[in-house]
Amino acid sequence: MENRNNILTILVAISITFSSVMLYGQDKEKTLDECIEIALKNNPELKFQEIKIVEAELKYHQQIGNLFPQFDAGLSYYRYGELPSNKKALIGESLNDYYADISMHQILFSGGKYTAKIDGARLSLYAEEYKYEQLKRSVILSVKKAYYDQLKSANTLKIQNELLEKLKEQLQITRLLYNSGKLSNLDVLKIETQIALSEDVISNLHNLVHIKSLLLAQAMGLKEPVAVYDEIPEISENINISVTCVENNFLDNPELLYIKSIQDKTKQDIREAKSNLFPTAFLKANYSIEDGKWFSGGPDWSNWYAGIGITIPLYQGGSIRSQIAQAESKYDQISETAREIEININMRFESARATLIDRASRIKTTQKVLNLAKETLTTAELKYNSGNLSALELIDAQMLWLNAEISYINNIADYLIAIAEIESICPEAIEEGK
Numbered sequence: 001m002e003n004r005n006n007i008l009t010i011l012v013a014i015s016i017t018f019s020s021v022m023l024y025g026q027d028k029e030k031t032l033d034e035c036i037e038i039a040l041k042n043n044p045e046l047k048f049q050e051i052k053i054v055e056a057e058l059k060y061h062q063q064i065g066n067l068f069p070q071f072d073a074g075l076s077y078y079r080y081g082e083l084p085s086n087k088k089a090l091i092g093e094s095l096n097d098y099y100a101d102i103s104m105h106q107i108l109f110s111g112g113k114y115t116a117k118i119d120g121a122r123l124s125l126y127a128e129e130y131k132y133e134q135l136k137r138s139v140i141l142s143v144k145k146a147y148y149d150q151l152k153s154a155n156t157l158k159i160q161n162e163l164l165e166k167l168k169e170q171l172q173i174t175r176l177l178y179n180s181g182k183l184s185n186l187d188v189l190k191i192e193t194q195i196a197l198s199e200d201v202i203s204n205l206h207n208l209v210h211i212k213s214l215l216l217a218q219a220m221g222l223k224e225p226v227a228v229y230d231e232i233p234e235i236s237e238n239i240n241i242s243v244t245c246v247e248n249n250f251l252d253n254p255e256l257l258y259i260k261s262i263q264d265k266t267k268q269d270i271r272e273a274k275s276n277l278f279p280t281a282f283l284k285a286n287y288s289i290e291d292g293k294w295f296s297g298g299p300d301w302s303n304w305y306a307g308i309g310i311t312i313p314l315y316q317g318g319s320i321r322s323q324i325a326q327a328e329s330k331y332d333q334i335s336e337t338a339r340e341i342e343i344n345i346n347m348r349f350e351s352a353r354a355t356l357i358d359r360a361s362r363i364k365t366t367q368k369v370l371n372l373a374k375e376t377l378t379t380a381e382l383k384y385n386s387g388n389l390s391a392l393e394l395i396d397a398q399m400l401w402l403n404a405e406i407s408y409i410n411n412i413a414d415y416l417i418a419i420a421e422i423e424s425i426c427p428e429a430i431e432e433g434k
Contacts, residue, residue: 028227029227029228029229029230030226030227030228030229032233035143035147035216035220035226035228036140036143036144038220038221038222039139039140039142039220039221040136040139040140041221042220042221043135043139043220044221045135046132046135046136046139049128049131049132050132052128052131053125053129053132055128056121056124056125056127056128057125059121059124059125060118060122060124060125062121063114063117063118063121064118066107066114066117066118067107067114067115067118069104069105069106070104070105071102071103071104072102072103073100073101073102073103074099074100074101074102074103076097076098076099076100077096077097077098077099078096078097078099079095079097080095080096080097081095082095083095090290090291090301091290091291091292091301092292093292094292095292096292096293097290097292098290098291098292098293098294099288099289099290100288100289100290101286101287101288101289102286102287102288103285103286103287104283104284104285105284106283106284107280107281107282108282108308109278109279109280109281110275110278110280110281111276111278111279112271112272112274112275112278113271113272113275113276113280116269116271116272116275117268119268119271120265120268120272123261123262123264123268124261124265126257126261127258127261127262130255130257130258131254131258133254134254134255134258137254137424138424139219140420140424141420141421141424142219143216143219143220144416144417145219145417145420146215146216146218146219147228148413148414148417148420149212149215149216149413150209150212150213150216150227150228151228151230151232151409151413152409152410152413153205153208153209153212154209154212154227154228154230155230155406155409156205156406156409157202157205157206157209157230158230159402159405159409160198160201160202160402161202163198163402164195164198164202166381166398167191167194167195167198167398168195170191170381170384170391170394171188171191171192171195173384173385174187174188174191174391177387180387182387183390183391186391187391188391190392190395191391191395194395194398210225213225213226213227213228216228232409232412233412233416235363235412235416237360239356239419239431240431241353241356241357241422241429241430242426242428242429242431243429244426244428244429245349245425245426245429246349246350250342250345250346250349250425250426253345253425253426255341255345256338256341256342256345259337259338259341262334263334263335263338266327266330266331266334267331269327269331270327270328270331272327273320273323273326273327274324276313276316276320276323277313277320278313279310279311279312279313280310280311281308281310282308282310283307283308283309284306284307284309285304285306286305286306287302287303288302288303288304289303290302345425348421348425349422349425349426349429352418352421352422352425353418353422355418355421356415356419356422359411359414359415359418360415362411363408363411363412363415366404366408366411367408369404369407369408370401370404370405370407372404373397373400373401373403373404373405374401374404376397376400376401377397377398377400379397380393380394380396380397380398381394381397
């Protein structure tokens, strides 16, 4: 009978484990570096931006091609029911009219329009490349935040499980003390109540960890939940924050470089619009042949010409001035956006730096509190086991230790998130102190 019960227990345990795997579908735990590597390969925004860079590069080459000579060829055939008199000199008595020509067109001067288009396309390409770097940093930051948030929840769950084990051990001791008359039945009920509360918290934390794993997967561009190692990473206590980026106004930040490139692009749009006020000079050449047959015996008629042409804008109904004013207005808008982004970046950097300094200070404080809480709990357990402490006092000591552990872990995670935020704005700002 006992063996049968053991077999049933094993089957139930296997069933619970299988159900948990089916419910959460989590693979083996991943390190932060593994998560970042996967995210950079799978994030759809990065893939989309890579395509946009290719598109911008092709547009840039397209604009360069406009500076080179443009060659065109034409071929046509007509069959006449009755030959027009003006065609007899060209194709003879044939009712067939074959015509072919090749022409060349080369811009000589256009008021800087095409160079402005080339410069604008080049700046657009730079902007897309800066946008990619900005998105890359944003993805890495999102992964780090999601990773550390899950790390908090996972460690809170671990601590709650540790507390539950302590409570179960204390319940056995409480029953022994109750049977020996050292504690009342109320102490037993308090411990049992605390166990029930702890089990409920653990159940909720399991769900929270699962949600956090889904959020991490989303940041990585995956559908399945991703679990993290629940070990708290070591942190350096000698970190200095350089303010070089603040002093040079974050000139190397891709977010600011992106908007600056867009701003410079609008300058080229102004140049392009103003070029319409200038004459356009071009070189044109053409050679054509016309025949009543398929040029089998040589063309009946051929001709060529070459020359220089010029077009001068005289009156466009104010459309050119309007186009210039629109480009200048766009430049002013982008300039204000650039100023706003610069202020925003500075605010985010200073906020992250203040958070890092605060969390560094709190880590030292919470470490001291945690050490004292551990000593308090050890003392409380010894006194309780000898019947010299009530269950309520023991529970107070356990809660003190639990809160100290969670506070310490949360401060470390927030400290690491603050570092990640600073690095996403200015990677060289984080320096290892001596």
